[in-house]
Amino acid sequence: MRPICCGLLLCLLLAPAPAGAEFYRYRDAQGTIRFTDNIAEVPPDQRPGVRRYDGTPTAPAPGADAADGGEAQAIDFEDLQAARMQLNDTKAELDREFGELMRDKEALSQERAQVTSAEEAAAVKEKILELNRRITDYERRRQEYENTLAEFKAREQAAFNRP
Numbered sequence: 474m475r476p477i478c479c480g481l482l483l484c485l486l487l488a489p490a491p492a493g494a495e496f497y498r499y500r501d502a503q504g505t506i507r508f509t510d511n512i513a514e515v516p517p518d519q520r521p522g523v524r525r526y527d528g529t530p531t532a533p534a535p536g537a538d539a540a541d542g543g544e545a546q547a548i549d550f551e552d553l554q555a556a557r558m559q560l561n562d563t564k565a566e567l568d569r570e571f572g573e574l575m576r577d578k579e580a581l582s583q584e585r586a587q588v589t590s591a592e593e594a595a596a597v598k599e600k601i602l603e604l605n606r607r608i609t610d611y612e613r614r615r616q617e618y619e620n621t622l623a624e625f626k627a628r629e630q631a632a633f634n635r636p
Contacts (some may be wrong), residue, residue: 481484501516502516505631525569556625557625560621567611574604574611578604581601584600585597
């Protein structure tokens with residue numbers, strides 16, 4: 474009987490104990506949720522809002538009702554989807570507007586070729602100035618779109634940890 478008790482005691486002593494550790498959750502500068510077990514890795518400006526957990530972080534099972542960490546991932550995914558849809562809508566609107574600007578440019582070019590008086594020339598010149606203003610505004614919005622798209626791609630890459 475004694476060897477069995479010693480063997481059982483030995484098994485209990487050598488069995489791995491569940492690991493309990495502190496870890497922290499915060500958002501980085503790109504808005505990505507990050508987890509770390511070292512508070513020194515959390516940027517100083519993020520430390521007041523950091524969430525502290527006791528225990529080992531676990532990923533939720535696929536299709537399971539997500540716990541706090543999984544819920545944050547789902548929210549980030551939904552945010553990315555909404556941002557992607559907004560970017561697609563913006564691009565479609567910019568493409569439509571570009572086509573309209575090119576049609577107006579062609580129409581003005583034909584109108585300019587048929588000018589016969591100084592009054593007509595002045596009217597066409599005003600239309601050209603207006604078209605140039607619209608093109609400049611379009612170019613500004615197109616550049617804003619390109620910047621937003623680049624930010625989105627960086628955010629998406631960080632969220633999915635893709636190279």
